[in-house]
Amino acid sequence: MTAITTSVFELFKIGPGPSSSHTIGPMTAGYRFYNAVDDLNLDVQPDNIEIRLYGSLSATGKGHGTDRAVVAGLLGFSPDNVECEFLEALAEGSSHQFESGGISIPLSVKDVVFAEVENDFPYANTLLLRLRKGTEVLFEQEYYSIGGGFIKLKGQQEEIPRVLPYRYSNMDELKAILTDEGLRMHQAVLVNETAITGVSEEEVYEKLDAILDAMKLSVENGLSAEGILPGPLGLHRKAKRLYENSAQTNAADKFLLRLNAYGFAASEENAAGHIVVTAPTSGSAGVIPAAIYALEEDLGISREKVREGMLVAAALGFIAKHNASIAGAEVGCQGEVGVASAMAAGLVAYANGLRFWRVENAAESALEHHLGLTCDPVGGYVQIPCIERNAMGVVRAYNAYLIASVENEIFHKVSFDEVVQAMAETGKDMNSKYRETSLGGLAVSVPNC
Structure with missing residues (x-):
């Protein structure tokens, strides 16, 4: 088995409750999407963002604040710098503008879709984020919330394994x-x-x-x-x-x-x-x-x-x-x-x-x-x-x-x-x-x- 290469500060992370997999992870995914869009150079101007939650993110996302978390991430907030008052305002339905890469799109928790609980994704807790022009998809990313606030991106290149002084797997x-x-x-x-x-x-x-x-x-x-x-x-x-x-x-x-x-x-x-x-x-x-x-x-x-x-x-x-x-x-x-x-x-x-x-x-x-x-x-x-x-x-x-x-x-x-x-x-x-x-x-x- 491969050796453990996780940092102490990847395991212990400061952020808002109530759930690492349903709040911190989705906010991180939204924040990464926000940054990815900033690097795009699209020929067509999108007019909406599709946000779909699957697995238990859908089943219990309302109670866990998943909708407000992913929207906060899309608005440029990460778990370590978001204010609880801002998240509470989002939960109440306040509307904001997604602004990244020269794109400006209205955004609120009402745009979040609680999709299928049972699904065929590699991980049950999946987030699908898309920039669209009407129904045409211009850019998309698929994220998996795998617990503890850890996020995986579909198709992401594996990092070069860290070679540590003391290698152990158990x-x-x-x-x-x-x-x-x-x-x-x-x-x-x-x-x-x-x-x-x-x-x-x-x-x-x-x-x-x-x-x-x-x-x-x-x-x-x-x-x-x-x-x-x-x-x-x-x-x-x-x-x-x-x-x-x-x-x-x-x-x-x-x-x-x-x-x-x-x-x-x-x-x-x-x-x-x-x-x-x-x-x-x-x-x-x-x-x-x-x-x-x-x-x-x-x-x-x-x-x-x-x-x-x-x-x-x-x-x-x-x-x-x-x-x-x-x-x-x-x-x-x-x-x-x-x-x-x-x-x-x-x-x-x-x-x-x-x-x-x-x-x-x-x-x-x-x-x-x-x-x-x-x-x-x-x-x-x-x-x-x-x-x-x-x-x-x-x-x-x-x-x-x-x-x-x-x-x-x-x-x-x-x-x-x-x-x-x-x-x-x-x-x-x-x-x-x-x-x-x-x-x-x-x-x-x-x-x-």
Whole structure:
């Protein structure tokens, strides 16, 4: 299998919620189309843009804000520079002008077509963007949203493979490198990251600090917010109440309640369409931030140790993505909250100074007990069961860390690679109605109130 060449900052991306595959990815696709048009020299002046969404982008695109996201991208905004207020205005139907390459065309979310859910494209979540004169197609691009905000373009030339100092495709290969080279896990990831990005180790840590600060800010904003989340479900925020009421409990319950509150807080911010960090997706953007907030604010773990833990979490996310998927549309929520829980468990274990075999065991346990988890958002909104599921994911991550910290190594039977393989196979067998289409499970059992 080819070696993993993903950057830490391709996995952890700052952007608006509520979904990396349905919001950040489509916005990126629209932005790339906007830039591609700028390089065109058309003989015929187009008069309209065709925007078609397929797969779960169509099935749950309204609830995920996919229409406003792709339109924002077409208007020249990328996920890291768009204002939430602008996205909210787009959702309300405000009209703007697509202006690129000397072309000017009126554009709003009303121009987005929610097309076939079942389709024959290479990836279910496909966006088809076309410049047209009447019905004549002058230019088109076909994009695939493959999870975690990652986008593929049909016909795009494969990049020249990055040759990294430490080449691994799974956990067994990474452990062999650590043993042979006498490295700690974060050191190998850091060396590879400097090779990928061409920046210094200090700059990598500076960028990690920006990611960590954004994660903690999403928790803090969620802890201070009240009211009802956007959309027809009428779901009330819970994070602030959980946090405030935790003071009335005993010490053990207080920590557990606060951990839950942090998970709710970041996830509620994501559900509101506010700024979060994909970790590894937006739908799972509450798990790792909750763990980090608890580590630094409740347990006094240093930022240095947390940075190192983040690099380890990234490696776990790389392996899951490389050998299975982190997309709910491909493998269900086991690939989103399940992988996030594994990453958080590994992060907490590593930040607390555990050896790499205990780190692996913690990550494996967390993912193992998310196997088979479906993605069935009620009404297509990243709210029920997504928000509470993030809180459960971070609690399970912490529990996996606790068990791994004291267990006997020789009695642990399942490896991280084995559980990732199980997740991939489970995802293949999972009925499409449980993979982010809102056609099964809670999505049909719970009334869209």
